[in-house]
Amino acid sequence: MAHTALSVEARPLADGLISYQEPHHLPVGTYFALSPPVETRIWEDVRLQQQCLPAPAHRQFVRQAAYSGGHKGRGIGQETWNIWKHDVYDRYIIRDQTLKQIMDHYKRQKEFHGTQKQWKDQLGKWQFRKRLNSEDAAYICHQLRRGESDGRPRQVLFNGQPKTMDDIYAYIRKSTKVKSEAELMECLNIDQPPPHIVCEDLVPSGAEDLRSAGATTISPVVIPVHVSPLHSGDQESSKPRISEESFTHITAPDLDDFRAPSSGTSRSEENGIASEEVISDSDSEFHVPQIYSECGDGVLEMSSQESIPRMAALISNSPIQTDADPASIEVEIDEWLGKSTRDTIGDDEASRQRAFKFLRHCCAVAIHTGQTSKIFTEYAQRASIQAVAVFGDIFRLHPWDGVSVLNHMVALLSIYGHEFVPADILRNIRNDLHNTIRNRSSLDQQAPYVSVILSTLDFFSQIPYSKQIEPSYRLTDLAEMVDSAKKAFTPGTHDQFWLSTTYLHAWALLEMRENNEAYKILRDLRPEVEEVFGRSKFQTINWIATLARAESAIGKKTAAMNTYRDLFEARISPQFSDMHAQYWDGQYRLACYTRKHVDAARWSEEQKRVARMDIADRLQATLRWRAEHLGPHNPVSLQNERALRNVLKKLGLVGEDPTYTEIVKKNLTGL
Known part of the structure; x- marks a missing residue:
């Protein structure tokens, strides 16, 4: 799930997901960039914070922190420290960096000037320690x-x-x-x-x-x-x-028979997408809200259109706090996912039901985690345990669905800005599978599908969260993983397994700037993907979206625009109404690909101006919808804002430093 004016491009994720992140950002299958790194944004433009729309008093710490962080000795609010908590844990505990190394990094890269005493006090509050006490x-x-x-x-x-x-x-x-x-x-x-x-x-x-x-x-x-x-x-x-x-x-409770009762930015211009264009491989069928008919044709009417904005926001990264009790939200999740989700993954009713349960529990984790009441925390914990358990069943009974299911999950959550929720679910799944493999003597530990699924989970964990870190994937190992996936099952059966793995390989190639090789894979296998998955299915739409990214990366700007426009008009727009996030994601990325085409075209300035006005209008409409339904501070909205800001500046319709209000309310009619 384009980014901000920072470098951006769509990034494919396993099974056809894309990510709107700096190439080194987030995971495979992240149809939207799993949120762009905080560090690149929070200190990037303090002035912008003062110009944004009025915010409640509890948000004012951001402005204060931006200034106090720049002077030694000043107090730094706890909310400000918590912004960096996950990254500090990774550096201090996982990577075993010294406190001095971490302080130097934050001073140099983020202009964050906490004193050594402040840092030590904060590590103590977080209980981050390398040795036993x-x-x-x-x-x-x-x-x-x-x-x-x-x-x-x-x-x-x-x-x-x-x-x-x-x-x-x-x-x-x-x-x-x-x-x-x-x-x-x-x-x-x-x-x-x-x-x-x-x-x-x-x-x-x-x-x-x-x-x-x-x-x-x-x-x-x-x-x-x-x-x-x-x-x-x-x-x-x-x-x-x-x-x-x-x-x-x-501590996992005993499981009853229900057991589950209730996953590019690209490197700025070099990969073919402008920095603000995070065009990611889209998750075509798994965005909430999303409603398909059973045949995938047309959009089913919702019983209550008023509930769409609330649920969209609840699952977003900036959720509206709800007064609803957890049980009623559980019911709404079922209504949102609907029967179409059950029909997307799996070759029989039982496997489709398992995939649906897994996605449903992951969705519940995301929603409940966004609330403040402790009762929601309990529901989030329970849903996470259930999600891990259901994936264990998928791994044991229908392992060929494993890669697809993981990518659906990442895409489903990342389209709404979630980063930590899918990352932690993936980590818990990986730990549980290792325990299962170690303790289950009946499991063939040498079976190719075992290593492929574990390698997929490992790959997700290797994707850097920081834009300062260049991605470094072992492409040879990924190619071998594809070969193992092809041999995992009888030729001609369960081809979705190796095709999903191949998608992951192609995405990594794009991240590593092996654009021509990625393009060849995506182009040559497109017919087979359409045959195996179906013309309008999730994996097919994402595969084609990633092909458009690859075309742009090798300089085929016009081809990329045409490929994505055909995808949007023939497969996305007919299936999603303008009340769905998937529809507006398609509008956004189509605008970004069109902008690249216009910038490279040998047109007169007047022709380019007319085209850019249309692009600006499309980006503005998308931003308004996202700001209302997902929140103006959602990562997706922020990416959209930067893309629109840059186009309006190029048109000369705003000054050098326009405010958020200026760009979102700019009247483009008749200009």
């Missing part, structure tokens, strides 16, 4: 001893690394605070478990009974909760904020 050691000891008493082997992970009683004994020997295990247990705070410690029962209670019944067991997972609405922050930021209690330890 007494509370950590006590909690780990408690969990290990509890597993022993229950007769179940238990694994405890500290920052993702396993810890044993030997580590606890080593801590006690070195500690000056405690001298025995008994003294250590006096430090235990069972009511507030450390967020960076995860416990897993290697042989969960009742696992044999569940397995014999054909059920899939899952391990406890860590998911982010309390992601504050994007609109509570600055306008330029595109990443969700994570509050202080952003990670919660969840």
